[in-house]
Amino acid sequence: MTNLPPLAEQLRPVDFDDFVGQQHLIGSEGILRKAVESGTLPSIIFWGPPGVGKTTLAHIISRKLKKPFFTLSAINSGVKDIREVIENARSSxxxxxxxxxxxxxxxxxxxDSLLGAVEKGIVTLIGATTENPSFEVISPLLSRCQIYILKPLDESDLRIITTKALAKIRVLTGLDIRIREDEALLRISGGDARKLLNALEIIAGVQNPQDDIIEIDNKTTLQIIQQNLAMYDKKGEMHYDIISAFIKSMRGSDPNAAVYWLARMIESGEDPKFIARRMLILASEDIGNANPNALLLANACFDAVHKTGYPECRIILSQCAVYLACSPKSNATYMAIEEALSVVRSKGDLPVPLPIRNAPTGLMKNLGYGNDYRYAHSYEGNFAEMEFLPSKISGTRFYDPGKNPREEEIRKYLKNLWKNKYQY
Structure with missing residues (x-):
């Protein structure tokens, strides 16, 4: 198995009919397939998770259209590389x-450097991204492209790929790999064909065959993948486990663990904007009003990371991660919106109390809209007690301030205003 060529490359399809998954795009009635077969392909962007066929589809399209084909990776290409490719394309x-x-x-x-060539038809762009192009691709370029959304592979797709992989291994090595249980294998892959094939390679590579037979079950899969975590995670394959450990370390107020998991993600080439975006969510979900500055810093971190990129942004990410880990914690505002959503779903659309309804017309005023509304700033302390909730849920407390100094002040303030109404 040590000399086995990478399965992902060995099994890369060369035609739409061999492609597994994405039938909404490349099936017999798929919109992408029809565009390619008609020869009128516009510039396109493939948006979808890793390992679902974005690169493979680009290569299939190039074979089908029989046009000059150039590739660039945004990780290691600059404006100079783009201009060189555009000039080569023009020369063709x-x-x-x-x-x-x-x-x-x-x-x-x-x-920006791509716009002219795309607009003049010197190149037809095929972009691939795991991030929402609405946020990550500039508007002028986005308006010149058709967006195609690729879906994670489902279990049936992954089993088809597994069958093909086992047949290929048998041809290349003579090994007969028999899968007794595949639940762990499918769970590890997470809808990503590349992760599935990498896992198969690792498992088959460390197993000792008996009479050229290797048997795989759930226990074996989990044991081997855990033992080979470093190899498996080298290119970010344990993406969701690592980000989970990072978030839970900050939530658990451990800056040391947070920085370690951050380093793991940086070393594996994780997108820094993904890391910053998750810290932005944590700042509100897990810290909230216990330290409102956490959200401001996390937002500033996201903006700074967007402007700088690697390697400098590692310092900004570390500063933010340590700050969030060391902040007091509260999920009170998160729980408040979850509880409010639950009431909305169970109680339906309850009527807005008449005093706080909008009254833009005379008819609405005659119906009582806005009557008896008390403008808070006209009263002492900028507060006038009145009912703001529908009558059926009057007195319901959604926001229960956390037990931390900042929110204890908020609790005291609300209790002083509302007395016993919300039981603060």
Missing amino acids: GQNALLFIDEIHRFSKSQQ
Whole structure:
């Protein structure tokens, strides 16, 4: 097994009919397939999770259209590389295909450098991204592209790929791999064909075959993947486990663990904007009004990371992660909206009390809209007691301030205003 070529490359399909998954795009009636077969492919962006076929589809399209094909990776390509490719495409004398992997990592100036060539038809762009292109691709470029959404592979897709992989291994090595249980294997893959094939390679590579037979069950899968975690995670394969450990370390107020898991993600090449975005969520979900500055710092961190990128942004990410880990914690505002949503779903659309309804017309005023409304700033302390909730849920407390100094002040303030109404 040590000399086995990477399965992901060995099994890369060369035609739509061999492609597994994404039938909404490349099935017999798929919109992408029809566009390619008609020869009128516009510039496109593939948006979807890792390992679902974005790069493979780009290569299939290039074979189908038989046009000059250029590739760039946003990780290691700059404006100079883009201009060089565009010049080569222009020299070819025909419309060329330009595939850019991880296009969301291109800066604004790098994306700007593509506009002229795309608009003039020198290149047809095929971009691939795991991030929402609405946020990560500049508007002028986005308006010139058709967005195709790729879905995670389902269990049936993954089992088809597994069958193909086992057949390929048998041809290449003579090994007969028999899968007795595949639940752990499918769970580890998470809808990602590359992760599935990498896991199969690792498992088959460390097993000792008996009479050229290797048997795989759930226990074996989990044991081997855990033992080979470093190898498996080298390119971010344990993506969700690592980000989970990072978030839980900050939630658990452990800055040391938070920085360690941050380093693991940085070393594996994780997108820094993904890390910053998760810290932005944590600042509100797990810290909230116990330290409102946490949300401000996390938002500033996201903005700064967007402007700087690696390697400098590692310092900004570390500062923010340590600050969030060391902040007092409260999930009170998170629980408040969850409880309010639960009431909305169970009680339906309860009527707005008449005093706080909008009354833009005379008819509405005659119906009592806005009557008896008390303008808070006209009263002492900028507060006038009145009912703001529908009568059926009057007195319901959604926000229960956390037990921390900042929110204890909020509790005291609300109790002073509302007395016993909300039981603060």
